[in-house]
Amino acid sequence: MRARLVVFPVKGRNWCFSRSIDPSPEEIASAHAHSTLKDLWKKISSSSNSSAQNVELLIDYASNKMNKAWTGLEKAPEGTFKNKLHGLGLMLLSRIKPSEIFLKSISKEVTRVEITYPSSLNGRLVRRRLRHIATRGASIHRTCFYASVTLLPLSSALAVLPLPNIPFFWLLFRSYSNWRALKGSEKLLQLVSDCSYADNSVVPNAEGSKPESEESKHKFHNSQVSLWVLQPSKELEELHNKHADENDLNDSGISEICKNFSLNTKDVSKFR
Template sequence: MRARLIVFPIRGRNWCFSRSIDQSVLDSQYSQTPSTFKQLWIKISSSEKATDSNAELLIDFVANKMNRAWTGLEKAPPGSFKNKIHGLGLRLLAGVRPSEIFLKSISKEVTNVEITYPSSLNARLVRRRLRHIAFRGTVIHKKYFYGSVSMLPLTSAFAVLPLPNIPFFWVLFRTYSHWRALKGSEKLLQLVSDTSESKTPNENSEKADHNSLGVQWVLQPSEELEKQLHCGDDDDGLSKDTISDICKTYDLNTIDVLKYRNSV
């Protein structure tokens, strides 16, 4: 499966790294995840895959349940207890780094990436920055993953209270999130490494077949993205309107991209 990555400077030394949203792929992945314990058991018992694959299936099943519960909170009536929990969750999620969200989007199904970037940027610099964020992710998210796992037994003790165990579910979500970001970091680092096959603008004509077998990353400079950056560039970085236009053009999540602008 191919993933389209959009890379561009957003404010000073802050660069945005984001993946274009492909709703059909999301729907396909969602439909393949078991929705009940019975379906999960049947799929695991009938699978001839390694234990690691079954563990990932179990993790996806739990994540699916958490997403359904979150959707239920989102639809709760205003002012209700569930609605207040949803508001608390939004405030907590606002603190999640955008780089973590980006790395989580690089799933194991991704076999190659198309990297779109402003034409004025050096292609080697773009790939170097991608390798850096991937390598840094393997270090940071491994550390935070083990840290979150160690917090699970402590937060599970709050289950004795007559209230929803929000600390436990938050730590459980952070454990899953760091694990996904770690796997995404490893996958991205593998795809954009020096040993992987690639195509660059200098090696092939613009009409080259980018779907050729064996190509793991393609660098694609964009004149359109370059123009959008110049239209909205100022002393404080790209304006919100410009970021919104770029997100519409390349199917990006505006809220996640804005986090790059405000990050330190």
């Protein structure tokens, strides 16, 4: 399955890294799989599964349950306790770094990435920045995952109180979120790294511009599979130049780029 990644500067040296909002049939099916404990147990008890696959199944099941619980809080009437919990959750979620959101969007179903960026940028630099965010993300989220899991038993002691154990559920969510960001980092690094079995190249953009000659040096000819494709975009370059003021992209520019390239405006704005 192919995913489109959009990369462009937003403020000075700060770049935005975002995935187009286009969930695939595979991801939709995965999100709805094993909705009951019975289905989960049947899958786990299968002799063909490895321990790593069983861990993934458990995490997917817990993720689906958390998403359903969050949806219930979101639909709670105004002024109720559940509605206040939802507001607290939004405040905590707003503190999550945009790079974590981006890395979580690189799911295990992704097998190829199409990297769209302004045509004025150097393709090698774009791919190098992607490798950097993947490498750094793997280190950070591995540490944060172990820290969150370590604190879970301590926060569970608060269950004796007559109030919802918010610290426990927050640490549980952070454990899941860091695990997904870690796996997304590893997947992205695998996809954008030089591989002896991949034929990687720049492709012409929609306006018919020619591939950059410097990127043609990265081709590997012993396979027809391309794990990553650089896609310089003249449209993205024009939108960026139209709304950029001294390398700072304004709100209207972010909104227009997000609309044209199917990005989440809130997530992109956080990169500033």
